[in-house]
Amino acid sequence: MIGEFNIDGVFIPYLLALAVVAFVLSVAARRILRAVHFYRFVWHAGLFDVALFVVLLWLVAMISTVMPYGTR
Numbered sequence: 001m002i003g004e005f006n007i008d009g010v011f012i013p014y015l016l017a018l019a020v021v022a023f024v025l026s027v028a029a030r031r032i033l034r035a036v037h038f039y040r041f042v043w044h045a046g047l048f049d050v051a052l053f054v055v056l057l058w059l060v061a062m063i064s065t066v067m068p069y070g071t072r
Contacts, residue, residue, distance in 0.1 A: 018064060022057035029056070 004011040029052060033039060042048045 018060050022060045025056045026053045
């Protein structure tokens with residue numbers, strides 16, 4: 001998981017790319033959870049959102065290590 005992408009000479013950290021994917025997924029999950037009124041059962045919505053982002057980042061990182069993404 002350590003490394004970076006090279007896009008036209010600009011190095012982008014791999015973890016940043018994973019964090020962007022996890023953020024997009026967390027925004028989608030928060031919209032769905034708000035639509036079904038899930039936040040009525042949550043004590044602190046901000047802490048729950050941070051925990052949701054961390055869990056999604058971990059899942060995206062685990063999935064990206066399992067999937068082959070080309071030659072190294």
